[in-house]
Amino acid sequence: xxxxxxxxxxxxxxxxxxxxxxxxxxxxxxxxxxxxxxxxxxxxxxxxxxxxxxxxxxxxxxxxxxxxxxxxxxxxxxxxxxxxxxxxxxxxxxxxxxxxxxxxxxxxxxxxxxxxxxxxxxxxxxxxxxxxxxxxxxxxxxxxxxxxxxxxxxxxxxxxxxxxxxxxxxxxxxxxxxxxxxxxxxxxxxxxxxxxxxxxxxxxxxxxxxxxxxxxxxxxxxxxxxxxxxxxxxxxxxxxxxxxxxxxxxxxxxxxxxxxxxxxxxxxxxxxxxxxxxxxxxxxxxxxxxxxxxxxxxxxxxxxxxxxxxxxxxxxxxxxxxxxx
Numbered sequence: 265x266x267x268x269x270x271x272x273x274x275x276x277x278x279x280x281x282x283x284x285x286x287x288x289x290x291x292x293x294x295x296x297x298x299x300x301x302x303x304x305x306x307x308x309x310x311x312x313x314x315x316x317x318x319x320x321x322x323x324x325x326x327x328x329x330x331x332x333x334x335x336x337x338x339x340x341x342x343x344x345x346x347x348x349x350x351x352x353x354x355x356x357x358x359x360x361x362x363x364x365x366x367x368x369x370x371x372x373x374x375x376x377x378x379x380x381x382x383x384x385x386x387x388x389x390x391x392x393x394x395x396x397x398x399x400x401x402x403x404x405x406x407x408x409x410x411x412x413x414x415x416x417x418x419x420x421x422x423x424x425x426x427x428x429x430x431x432x433x434x435x436x437x438x439x440x441x442x443x444x445x446x447x448x449x450x451x452x453x454x455x456x457x458x459x460x461x462x463x464x465x466x467x468x469x470x471x472x473x474x475x476x477x478x479x480x481x482x483x484x485x486x487x488x489x490x491x492x493x494x495x496x497x498x499x500x501x502x503x504x505x506x507x508x509x510x511x512x513x514x515x516x517x518x519x520x521x522x523x524x525x526x527x528x529x530x531x532x533x534x535x536x537x538x539x540x541x542x543x544x545x546x547x548x549x550x551x552x553x554x555x556x557x558x559x560x561x562x563x564x565x566x567x568x569x570x571x572x573x574x575x576x577x578x579x580x581x582x583x584x585x586x587x588x589x
Contacts (some may be wrong), residue, residue, distance in 0.1 A: 266403075416456070433481070490519030
């Protein structure tokens with residue numbers, strides 16, 4: 265297959281959370297399975313591990329509040345991870361006025377005030393960039409609110425565009441709490457008319473929601489586990505106001521458990537831990553890691569006591585109450 269994958273972040277280039285792990289690793293693993301993948305992210309300030317040589321193609325936003333905006337997509341085909349694999353092209357949406365700043369989505373504890381424009385341009389640039397690169401996808405896979413407008417654009421703005429004929433869209437929901445909600449004027453900024461500003465499409469309690477746009481217009485929806493897929497459509501606490509729409513789309517919503525990159529998260533080869541270990545000497549290896557962690561945290565060395573380590577921000581969604589209990 266030919267797959268466009270779009271996300272607000274991806275390892276090993278930039279990261280604020282688990283979304284980046286999934287987007288970056290999934291793109292690489294899909295290419296290793298033989299598919300041709302274009303991974304789109306914004307060209308933020310301070311990206312890491314970007315290839316030295318990038319090819320640029322010009323992109324122009326055709327309509328909406330950003331009409332006529334000119335930018336470029338800088339891309340490079342990455343070295344294959346396996347013989348006989350497909351290709352993976354990294355595509356960076358390059359608009360310095362929007363992305364060359366501190367923080368991906370916020371800085372100093374505050375969201376960037378123009379995030380609606382920043383990710384409107386990103387979403388349109390993914391589709392226009394694919395055309396400029398002549399990469400005609402069979403699947404457009406978008407992640408979270410930052411890429412949520414793309415399925416809506418495919419259904420509304422590109423439905424008669426032969427370049428995308430037959431392309432299906434999939435949206436993966438990583439966290440319902442982050443919805444990309446903006447004043448209603450953001451719908452016009454993105455090029456949508458009043459006919460789409462309604463509760464079945466873009467409107468969410470008087471605001472315009474990027475996440476809801478993806479949920480309403482994507483051909484298929486996935487969530488990061490079967491349990492989460494059920495919770496977000498059955499529970500107001502987990503659905504954050506969109507459980508009704510998700511329930512109506514239940515036949516198109518699938519829970520796929522997040523995978524683990526066993527090449528990276530491998531205690532047999534991990535150089536960051538005090539003692540490498542495998543299945544045969546796991547007890548000794550884990551004991552050494554536990555001892556070092558207790559020392560780093562200023563805890564007494566008490567081997568018989570259990571130790572729970574949670575790498576997370578302090579948020580009830582992360583299950584810290586369960587760890588404490």
